[in-house]
Structures are given as C-alpha cells and as structure tokens.
Amino acid sequence: MDSIEKILEDKLYIAGPCSIESKEQILDIGKKVKALGANVLRGGAFKPRTSPDSFQGLGKEGIDYLVEVKKELDLPIVTEIVDINHLSYYEDVDIIQVGARNMQNFELLKALGKTDKWILLKRSFGCTVNEWLSAAEYIKAGGNDKIILCERGIRTFEDSTRFTFDVNAIAVVKDKSAYKIIVDPSHATGNSKYVESATYAGIASGADGFIIEIHDNPKESITDPDQAITPDTLEKIIKNSNKIKDIIEE
Ligand code: PEP
Numbered sequence: 001m002d003s004i005e006k007i008l009e010d011k012l013y014i015a016g017p018c019s020i021e022s023k024e025q026i027l028d029i030g031k032k033v034k035a036l037g038a039n040v041l042r043g044g045a046f047k048p049r050t051s052p053d054s055f056q057g058l059g060k061e062g063i064d065y066l067v068e069v070k071k072e073l074d075l076p077i078v079t080e081i082v083d084i085n086h087l088s089y090y091e092d093v094d095i096i097q098v099g100a101r102n103m104q105n106f107e108l109l110k111a112l113g114k115t116d117k118w119i120l121l122k123r124s125f126g127c128t129v130n131e132w133l134s135a136a137e138y139i140k141a142g143g144n145d146k147i148i149l150c151e152r153g154i155r156t157f158e159d160s161t162r163f164t165f166d167v168n169a170i171a172v173v174k175d176k177s178a179y180k181i182i183v184d185p186s187h188a189t190g191n192s193k194y195v196e197s198a199t200y201a202g203i204a205s206g207a208d209g210f211i212i213e214i215h216d217n218p219k220e221s222i223t224d225p226d227q228a229i230t231p232d233t234l235e236k237i238i239k240n241s242n243k244i245k246d247i248i249e250e
C-alpha cells in the first residue's frame with residue numbers, strides 16, 4: 001500500500017460514501033473507486049449532523065468495517081473524528097478528518113497535534129482563510145505537521161447551491177503556506193449536477209486533489225443524497241482531472 005507521503009507527491013484522489021452504511025456497501029464502493037483510480041477511500045462513521053434526529057453514523061462499528069476494507073483492498077482510508085476520546089478507534093486509519101464544524105475545536109486540534117497521524121483539516125463554512133491557517137497551526141504546534149487542508153465551500157448570501165465554493169482559497173493557501181490542499185466539490189455545491197465542474201475548477205486552480213462522495217444509488221444514500229455521484233461520473237472526473245493536472249504542471 002502506498003504511504004500518504006508517496007500519494008501526496010502526485011495527487012490525492014479520495015472517493016467513497018458520505019456515510020458507511022454496511023460492510024457490503026463500503027467494500028463494494030471501495031472496489032469500484034480503487035479500480036477507477038481513487039487512491040484513498042472515504043467513509044463517515046461518526047457524523048456531525050445538524051439535527052439530533054438524523055442518522056448519526058455507525059460509529060465504531062463503521063470504522064471497523066472501513067479498516068477491514070482497507071486490509072482487503074490494500075487501500076488507505078480517511079474518516080472523520082468528532083471526539084478526542086475516540087482516538088483509539090483510529091489506530092489503523094491513515095488520515096483523520098476534522099470536519100468543517102470542528103475546525104475551531106481547539107482542544108481537538110491540540111490533541112491531534114500530539115499524534116503522528118495525517119490530518120485532513122476541512123475549512124469551516126464560517127471562517128476566513130487566515131482563521132483556517134491558524135487552526136492548522138494548532139495541530140502543528142503540538143509537533144504534527146502532517147496536515148492536508150480541504151476547501152469545502154463557505155456560507156454566503158447565495159442560496160442556489162448548498163455552499164459557495166471558494167475557489168480563490170486554493171491559490172491563497174498555496175501563496176501563504178506550504179500545506180497541501182484538496183477540494184470537496186460534493187459539500188461545496190451540494191448538488192450532484194455541479195460536482196464535476198467544481199472539481200475541474202479546483203484542480204485547474206492548483207489543488208492537489210479532491211474528496212468526492214460516491215454512491216451506487218445516490219437517491220438511496222442515507223446522508224447527503226443530493227450531492228452523491230455514481231462511479232460512472234467519478235470515472236470521467238478522474239480522467240479529466242488527470243488531463244487538467246498535466247496541462248497546469250507543464
Ligand atoms: C463530510 O465530509 O461528510 C462532512 C460532514 O463534511 P464537512 O465537515 O465539510 O461538512
């Protein structure tokens with residue numbers, strides 16, 4: 001299995017379901033996205049939901065399924081952490097995601113700074129780039145500089161999409177820091193119809209990769225059904241993203 005360091009030398013293409021729904025589902029999606037060229041599998045197990053009545057994820061059981069799939073497919077995995085008391089569940093997780101809602105959970109950031117894990121720090125939808133870079137400094141201050149940033153859309157007056165994809169942030173982050181940065185066109189748009197175009201904008205702006213939500217039957221996805229794309233669309237996105245990368249790296 002390639003290390004995250006090695007993957008980051010080229011491109012980080014993360015794909016998988018918003019939420020892990022069953023062992024069968026995450027294994028099946030994992031096989032498909034790996035065959036298409038994704039190099040890390042995502043799957044949410046602890047889900048920070050706006051409503052307490054919404055599905056909260058399979059929790060530790062979900063992480064256990066994801067780890068089993070990692071071993072079966074020889075594919076690195078990423079999943080979100082919401083509580084530092086859960087850290088022991090993430091021993092075999094390659095990249096720990098800090099979600100938008102926890103970007104300024106400073107105690108969580110400090111604790112992750114004391115680990116040797118790769119951290120995917122998503123931008124809060126209510127924070128500036130400078131606040132986001134300061135959040136990264138909290139992790140780094142603890143001694144961990146294995147940080148990847150992720151632009152996932154911010155909240156503006158625009159309501160035709162779920163969030164507004166701040167494509168400017170990619171060049172700004174590259175200018176002001178040395179961090180790797182990927183884009184999340186799934187949450188940034190909230191609409192499967194716009195995921196493809198937002199991905200290309202991100203890659204063309206110099207992003208080091210993406211994280212995209214995939215489902216075989218998007219409408220059936222327990223969480224975020226409107227933004228999930230099928231493996232077919234991912235195939236097209238990967239091919240075109242590779243071409244765009246080749247052009248801008250010339
Ligand atoms: C997610 O990746 O499933 C997620 C909840 O993202 P965000 O924290 O960006 O909303």
Ligand code: MN
Nearest residue numbers: 018213223224
């Ligand atoms: Mn989601």
